[in-house]
Amino acid sequence: MTINNLIENVEAEISGDGRRCLTQAIEVGLELRKYQLFTEEFGADDNTTIEAGVQLALAMWKEFRTIEAERLLVKLIATSRRVHGMGHDCTQFAISALQRVKERRVFLKKDDEINVDEVYRVMRYTSDGERCVVQGPVSKVVYDPRSNRSEPSHDGAERTFEAERANVVTSRGTPVVCTGLQKATHLNGKIGDRREFDEDTGRYTIHFEDETLKPVMVKPENIRIVFDL
Known part of the structure; x- marks a missing residue:
């Protein structure tokens, strides 16, 4: 299933077929089918099924279906903690994914212009919802060929400050x-x-x-x- 999906994507790129631009939706469908198959084969409590569920949640998140993704991850974490324990790799994998999904990222607007090159985390509202506590800009992740790993770039230190809600643009x-x-x-x-x-x-x-x-x-x-x- 995965190979067929990759082949179709490559063929679409080669042919320039714009109708195949819904790659993320296709990935969600693929991950959903895998999760369903693993649930039927191994049961909902199996670590393989839970990990497949985490991959499904991340695919949903990338398709901007954050609420569905977060609900699923909370369910998977509860199952994994009950069956495998808090310290199990499966549980930690799901917790790590939830932390990623729960980040509320925003852009800031200045003089009616949005700076899309800088991304911030929004932490909470203050002043009866008229202001937001934001943190950032978030370090970009860059690939280092020497270590063969992706690491955050440290172009500048993140700072925490308040911004007018009207100048906070949701992603x-x-x-x-x-x-x-x-x-x-x-x-x-x-x-x-x-x-x-x-x-x-x-x-x-x-x-x-x-x-x-x-x-x-x-x-x-x-x-x-x-x-x-």
Whole structure:
């Protein structure tokens, strides 16, 4: 399955087939099938199944389905701790993945311009939600051919400071909650993943965790980052 997926991707690149641009969605489907197969073959408690589940969660996260990924990882960690123990490699692998998925990364805006070259972590809100505590810029990961490893670059030390909420721009896949909506009041308090940004309207598309709700376009001032699901 993995080999066939790679072959299809390479063939698409060679042919320039734009219709095969949904590589990440294909990977999610592949990892889901593997997780289902391992669950049927070895059971949900087996470390192989749990590791496959972690890979599925990471694939979801890369496709900006952060809420699904985080929910799955919490479930996998609970299972692995109960069956294999806290110190088991399988448990630690899942915990490491959850820490990665739970990072809420943002960009900062200055003079109405977004600096996409610098990424920050947002830690929490202050001043009744009008300001955010941010940390960064996050060091970029670079490949070192001498050690054959990828290591964070240390171009500058990270610092922690406060920024106006209006100048904090969420990244795709960030879990958010709707608030202050006047027309669609039934969506206030509903959480979802922040997906696309429409430059013409200045709104984000929110895909809700509740699948009975259709995606909607929401102004940045009507969403808040969800730090803990």
